[in-house]
Amino acid sequence: MKSTLAKTRMKQMWTATQAWSKLRFELALPRTGSSLARHEQPKDAFVLSGVTGYDEVRDRAFKMQALRDAGGLGETKLYEQVMQSMCDVNLADAYSIQMQLVRLGRTHTVHAGRHAGWKVGATAPGPQKALGLTEPFHGPLFDRWIKQTANDEVVELSLSQLGLGGITLETELGFGLAKGLEPDDMNWQSIEAAVDFVAPCVEVTARRLIPTAAMPLSPAPLVVADSGGCGAVIIGKKVSLAEVGLSADSLPDVSVSVELNGKTMGYGNGSSVLGHPFHSLAWLAKSLAARGHLLRAGDFVITGTMHGKTEVRPGDAALASFDSNLGALRLQFLP
Numbered sequence: 001m002k003s004t005l006a007k008t009r010m011k012q013m014w015t016a017t018q019a020w021s022k023l024r025f026e027l028a029l030p031r032t033g034s035s036l037a038r039h040e041q042p043k044d045a046f047v048l049s050g051v052t053g054y055d056e057v058r059d060r061a062f063k064m065q066a067l068r069d070a071g072g073l074g075e076t077k078l079y080e081q082v083m084q085s086m087c088d089v090n091l092a093d094a095y096s097i098q099m100q101l102v103r104l105g106r107t108h109t110v111h112a113g114r115h116a117g118w119k120v121g122a123t124a125p126g127p128q129k130a131l132g133l134t135e136p137f138h139g140p141l142f143d144r145w146i147k148q149t150a151n152d153e154v155v156e157l158s159l160s161q162l163g164l165g166g167i168t169l170e171t172e173l174g175f176g177l178a179k180g181l182e183p184d185d186m187n188w189q190s191i192e193a194a195v196d197f198v199a200p201c202v203e204v205t206a207r208r209l210i211p212t213a214a215m216p217l218s219p220a221p222l223v224v225a226d227s228g229g230c231g232a233v234i235i236g237k238k239v240s241l242a243e244v245g246l247s248a249d250s251l252p253d254v255s256v257s258v259e260l261n262g263k264t265m266g267y268g269n270g271s272s273v274l275g276h277p278f279h280s281l282a283w284l285a286k287s288l289a290a291r292g293h294l295l296r297a298g299d300f301v302i303t304g305t306m307h308g309k310t311e312v313r314p315g316d317a318a319l320a321s322f323d324s325n326l327g328a329l330r331l332q333f334l335p
Helices: 002-028 054-069 077-085 091-107 125-131 188-194 219-225 277-290
Strands: 115-121 137-142 146-148 154-158 165-177 195-207 230-235 255-260 263-269 300-302 317-322 327-334
Touching (some): 091 115, 091 137, 091 219, 115 277, 125 219, 137 219, 137 230, 137 277, 165 230, 165 255, 165 277, 165 317, 188 277, 195 327, 277 300
Parallel strands (some): 115 300, 146 230
Antiparallel strands (some): 115 137, 165 195, 195 230, 255 317, 317 327
C-alpha cells in the first residue's frame, strides 16, 4: 500500500514537471500572427500592482497551472515556489493571474482544458467576511473539471487528486448562455432571454494553496489566483427554463436538500445566492467588464451555493436533490 502511494506521488510530481516545462515552452513561442496574439486582451489585463508586470504574471500563472495538474502536492518544490511567489500578491494581482489562466484556456487544449465559463463564489455575507471581502469573487471554469451526468448515475471523485484542503460540496444552479450579456443592459428580462439552459450542479471546492504559520498569506488572493478554488463541477440534466416551468420570478424559490451518508446536512434555495441567481450573473458580467472581459455566448456559469457548504472526506456518499423537476446528483468520494 505504501509502495503504491509512493509510486502515485512520484507519477504526479513527474506529471507536474512535464506540464510546467511544456507550458514554459508554449508561453515562450512568438505571438505575432498566432491565435494567442489575435485573442482580445486589454493592455492592462496583466498589470500587477505588487509585482513587475506581464512576465511575472505569466510566470506565476504557468506555475499555478502546473500545480493544479499535480493535484496541489504540498511536498513538491513547485508548491513551495508558488507559495513564495504569492507573498506580495494582492486581490488585483490575483485577478490578473486568473485572467492569464483564462487566456491559456482559450488558446490551448492541454492541462486544465479549454475555458468553459465561470463560477461565482462568496455570494453570502458569511463567506465574504471569512475571506476579508466586501463582495463575491469569480473564477474560471475549464472543461477538464466539468462532468456531465445523468439522473441516478453515481459520480466518483478522488479527493487526493483535487487539492490539499478546503474540500467541500456546494449545491448550485448553473446557466448556459445562448448569447453574451452586456453589463450596461442588466435586468431580469434581458438575462432570462440570454439563458439557453439551466442545470442542477454540485461544485466540489478544493484549495491548492493553504496559508501556514510560517507563511500567513491573505486567503482571498490565494483563492482567486487559484481559479476560485474550484476542484470539480458535476452537472445534471440541462433543460430550458420553460421546460421545467421556471422563470426569472420563480428561480429564488428553487430548493435543494443535501444528504451525506444518508444524513440530511442542509437545505437551501435560489434566494441564498445574492437574493436571486440572476443577481449573481449580473454581478459577474459587471466584474468581468471591469477587467476587460465579457460574458459570451456559450459560457457556462455556476452562480453560487444554495445551501452553504458541506465538508467531505474519502468514503463519503453525497446526494443533492433539487426540486422544480431538476433532478438529483449522486457523488461518491474516494481517497
